[in-house]
Amino acid sequence: MTEILKITDKISYIKATGNPLSADVGMIEGDEYLWIFDVGANESVSISLKGITKPKKAVVSHFHPDHMANLEHVMLEEVFLGANTFKYAKRGTVVADDIFIDDGVKIHIFPLPSSHAKGSVGLETGDYAFLGDATYATMKQGRVCYNASVLKEEITVLKNLSAKFFLISHDEKFIRPKEEIIAELEEIYSKRDPKESFIWI
Numbered sequence: 001m002t003e004i005l006k007i008t009d010k011i012s013y014i015k016a017t018g019n020p021l022s023a024d025v026g027m028i029e030g031d032e033y034l035w036i037f038d039v040g041a042n043e044s045v046s047i048s049l050k051g052i053t054k055p056k057k058a059v060v061s062h063f064h065p066d067h068m069a070n071l072e073h074v075m076l077e078e079v080f081l082g083a084n085t086f087k088y089a090k091r092g093t094v095v096a097d098d099i100f101i102d103d104g105v106k107i108h109i110f111p112l113p114s115s116h117a118k119g120s121v122g123l124e125t126g127d128y129a130f131l132g133d134a135t136y137a138t139m140k141q142g143r144v145c146y147n148a149s150v151l152k153e154e155i156t157v158l159k160n161l162s163a164k165f166f167l168i169s170h171d172e173k174f175i176r177p178k179e180e181i182i183a184e185l186e187e188i189y190s191k192r193d194p195k196e197s198f199i200w201i
């Protein structure tokens with residue numbers, strides 16, 4: 001049985017695994033629904049989720065299989081995702097703008113510019129914001145890089161969140177102070193060459 005780790009009395013998560021590659025799966029206990037952030041790819045995760053009888057809604061951060069493969073295995077009332085992820089999932093509600101939902105807990109779903117995956121989506125609830133892989137870089141021509149203008153937009157969106165902690169998928173620490181993440185991204189942005197679209201790191 002997969003361990004469900006508590007963050008607060010309403011927020012918990014299942015840790016990411018490397019084999020099979022499966023993202024961290026966030027869970028927020030609303031009055032009506034269990035809100036899931038990323039459904040992962042590990043079969044033990046889908047078994048755990050199936051064991052929870054409460055109706056479920058999910059937010060999928062981006063289209064990579066380790067974040068969304070279990071969509072096929074978990075019964076969901078609704079799925080929120082970015083337009084690019086919709087192309088792969090072929091279902092769900094596209095998040096084109098901020099969405100605010102009150103389900104006893106406040107849920108804020110928002111588009112999140114990301115070099116890692118086009119059309120990423122984040123979820124903020126209280127002091128915590130689930131960001132998936134959105135703060136990570138991407139690979140171009142075998143090299144690790146950020147898209148400079150996308151990174152600038154991403155930093156702006158992240159600064160505007162009121163959450164104090166960012167939840168970063170696959171990160172050994174997972175729960176990181178907002179200021180620490182923003183400082184890291186600003187450090188990368190400061191290394192840009194104004195003549196180049198990409199920041200090679």
Ligand SMILES: [Zn+2]
Binds near residue numbers: 062133
């Ligand atoms: Zn990813």
